[in-house]
Amino acid sequence: xxxxxxxxxxxxxxxxxxxxxxxxxxxxxxxxxxxxxxxxxxxxxxxxxxxxxxxxxxxxxxxxxxxxxxxxxxxxxxxxxxxxxxxxxxxxxxxxxxxxxxxxxxxxxxxxxxxxxxxxxxxxxxxxxxxxxxxxxxxxxxxxxxxxxxxxxxxxxxxxxxxxxxxxxxxxxxxxxxxxxxxxxxxxxxxxxxxxxxxxxxxxxxxxxxxxxxxxxxxxxxxxxxxxxxxxxxxxxxxxxxxxxxxxxxxxxxxxxxxxxxxxxxxxxxxxxxxxxxxxxxxxxxxxxxxxxxxxxxxxxxxxxxxxxxxxxxxxxxxxxxxxxxxxxxxxxxxxxxxxxxxxxxxxxxxxxxxxxxxxxxxxxxxxxxxxxxxxxxxxxxxxxxxxxxxxxxxxxxxxxxxxxxxxxxxxxxxxxxxxxxxxxxxxxxxxxxxxxxxxxxxxxxxxxxxxxxxxxxxxxxxxxxxxxxxxxxxxxxxxxxxxxxxxxxxxxxxxxxxxxxxxxxxxxxxxxxxxxxxxxxxxxxxxxxxxxxxxxxxxxxxxxxxxxxxxxxxxxxxxxxxxxxxxxxxxxxxxxxxxxxxxxxxxxxxxxxxxxxxxxxxxxxxxxxxxxxxxxxxxxxxxxxxxxxxxxxx
Amino acid sequence: xxxxxxxxxxxxxxxxxxxxxxxxxxxxxxxxxxxxxxxxxxxxxxxxxxxxxxxxxxxxxxxxxxxxxxxxxxxxxxxxxx
Numbered sequence: 222x223x224x225x226x227x228x229x230x231x232x233x234x235x236x237x238x239x240x241x242x243x244x245x246x247x248x249x250x251x252x253x254x255x256x257x258x259x260x261x262x263x264x265x266x267x268x269x270x271x272x273x274x275x276x277x278x279x280x281x282x283x284x285x286x287x288x289x290x291x292x293x294x295x296x297x298x299x300x301x302x303x304x305x306x307x308x309x310x311x312x313x314x315x316x317x318x319x320x321x322x323x324x325x326x327x328x329x330x331x332x333x334x335x336x337x338x339x340x341x342x343x344x345x346x347x348x349x350x351x352x353x354x355x356x357x358x359x360x361x362x363x364x365x366x367x368x369x370x371x372x373x374x375x376x377x378x379x380x381x382x383x384x385x386x387x388x389x390x391x392x393x394x395x396x397x398x399x400x401x402x403x404x405x406x407x408x409x410x411x412x413x414x415x416x417x418x419x420x421x422x423x424x425x426x427x428x429x430x431x432x433x434x435x436x437x438x439x440x441x442x443x444x445x446x447x448x449x450x451x452x453x454x455x456x457x458x459x460x461x462x463x464x465x466x467x468x469x470x471x472x473x474x475x476x477x478x479x480x481x482x483x484x485x486x487x488x489x490x491x492x493x494x495x496x497x498x499x500x501x502x503x504x505x506x507x508x509x510x511x512x513x514x515x516x517x518x519x520x521x522x523x524x525x526x527x528x529x530x531x532x533x534x535x536x537x538x539x540x541x542x543x544x545x546x547x548x549x550x551x552x553x554x555x556x557x558x559x560x561x562x563x564x565x566x567x568x569x570x571x572x573x574x575x576x577x578x579x580x581x582x583x584x585x586x587x588x589x590x591x592x593x594x595x596x597x598x599x600x601x602x603x604x605x606x607x608x609x610x611x612x613x614x615x616x617x618x619x620x621x622x623x624x625x626x627x628x629x630x631x632x633x634x635x636x637x638x639x640x641x642x643x644x645x646x647x648x649x650x651x652x653x654x655x656x657x658x659x660x661x662x663x664x665x666x667x668x669x670x671x672x673x674x675x676x677x678x679x680x681x682x683x684x685x686x687x688x689x690x691x692x693x694x695x696x697x698x699x700x701x702x703x704x705x706x707x708x709x710x711x712x713x714x715x716x717x718x719x720x721x722x723x724x725x726x727x728x729x730x731x732x733x734x735x736x737x738x739x740x741x742x743x744x745x746x747x748x749x750x751x752x753x754x755x756x757x758x759x760x761x762x763x764x765x766x767x768x769x770x771x772x773x774x775x776x777x778x779x780x781x782x783x784x785x786x787x788x789x790x791x792x793x794x795x796x797x798x799x800x801x802x803x804x805x806x807x808x809x810x811x812x813x814x815x816x817x818x819x820x821x822x823x824x825x826x827x828x829x830x831x832x833x834x835x836x837x838x839x840x841x842x843x844x845x846x847x848x849x850x851x852x853x854x855x856x
Numbered sequence: 857x858x859x860x861x862x863x864x865x866x867x868x869x870x871x872x873x874x875x876x877x878x879x880x881x882x883x884x885x886x887x888x889x890x891x892x893x894x895x896x897x898x899x900x901x902x903x904x905x906x907x908x909x910x911x912x913x914x915x916x917x918x919x920x921x922x923x924x925x926x927x928x929x930x931x932x933x934x935x936x937x938x
Contacts, residue, residue, distance in 0.1 A: 447863065447864060447867065450867070450870075451867070451870075452870065452872070452911060455907065455908055455911055456907045456911065456913060459907035459908060460907055464907075464913065467913075467915065467916065468878075468913075468914065470916070471878060471902075471914055471915075471916045471917055472878050473922075481929070481930070481933065482926055482929060482930070484922055484926065486919050486922040486923045486925075486926045487919050487923055488916070489916070489919075492915060492916060494905045494915060681876065682876055682881035687866055687869070690862050690865070690866060691862060691863075691866070694862055704881075737863065741863075741866055742863050742864075742866050742867035742870060743863060744861070744863055745862075745863060747861040747862060747863070748861055748863065803925055803926070803928075803929035804922050804925040804926050804929065805922070806878060806879045806900070806917070807879065808879065810925075
């Protein structure tokens, strides 16, 4: 059954491993994946610990529908206290690892302590071993996987690993699966590195019994039609997620040269259609029909002939828009390097772009850069900085610390130029003309984040009746809604709704591109209720699933508050309010966010959550969600 | 269990072969295979690409105006610092 996978507690200091079943009562409260991880995180991580010390706990999990007949049920979740922000650390990635972990018998790993020497975990059909990892320490993401597969004598082993950046405790190091499935944001790679845990390998043949197989198959066919007929899925299957950057750059909704412009003009050479010329085919994750991941071979230069996958739209922002470059080769190489080193493409690109602005402002000099000309548009300097960050060399060692610590080390008011929230760099989008998107990144539980609550469909100018249909279920809503993305009214509800939507999909382990993220016609709570029943036998209404999401999101908030978060952390850099946009379509030019209106949005957003004016969950909210007595230690 | 969901009902209003002008938001249909198209409502000119034969998408704006604005913005910033 999909509900009988276990939880394993692994102590890397002592070598002890204990496994337990997951009670149904807990399943109904948290489902799995991110939701149950958040509950475990709250319970097992003591307040105030050093996120890179042995007291931090790494949580690795699969969503509840992973490996079932549900479409795109591929997602792995990794959590812990973030080495980057000190708040919730949480990342979610596609590929094939999570289904394999479930077939090997496990849904959740709770990894404590620190191994004396580098190790990796080997999970196979109900068994877990801690194995010597000395042969893979110091290896790239790709090399590590090859060595482990050879060592275990099985080419079908699926592997979650860190790269050299994680070993070097770069605070925004990723966990990775396969070539490019990146668990980015919040530095979970550094967390694994701090435990001397290089990788987790999984292989299993323990079938997941589907509760109602015929109905599950039939319903999934329907879901597949729904997904593949959406224009956004069709475009994604052709151009990958790069189309998003093309669309937003077209309007003037991206960050360029750190935060100086909101459009990279004359960018024909790096538009999705141009990058498509390097593409040799598309591929996808477990159970997906969209196939949004491009494949390419680097055509020239020092890396000529290297096979890689991607790039994603965040990589265009990181290697083109942010540093003001227009060379497709920089995108292809930059993308390959961060995936090999196990670095967050978004954070790395943002840190380099920030350093470039500091260099042009004279805050950093060639002495600080060891002679590197760090002006905007210097493709070679951008690539060189990736190596320096991953290996913590020179200025790279400072940038590896993330925005807040780096700004403190550099001083000279360098923080003014840093575009971050809660110590995490913002996506390369410019939210000054889009208050809803701005609210989302200001309040995201893991720091500035487009995958926590972004109401991306707000950009589509959908008619009000369509918005009403979407946003009035499963919880009735009769407040204002506006088709204009520049409005402030009604947007807090949209952000709240998407928060619940993305939390739920992360609990289930389904890809966000298969939900109401980029497409208004894609599945959400109603469909998930059916998928859950047919695949697992769990009877949960759309409202029940929403409530699970609310419960989990409140635990994330409680965790952050326990770590010192206050209302002032739900805020954006001054440049959002003080420096107007300059380019783009007429409707987005000369825009700043209005401080007073933005404060009001935050008030309203807190109100929707049932939080007080300081953003603290009210007792009655916690009571309603069944977490009024501090989340207990049932697991 | 088999009743239509909200997402499915919204999908019925989908229009193929058209996209929204990103300037005025009116839904417009470029002639098949067109590489540029001026919005008949607001006059904004777009470059168009076709990910699939019947699926047009705005590839980008015509750059001249944006280039000038970007250059002015950077020049203004630099001037302000002198």
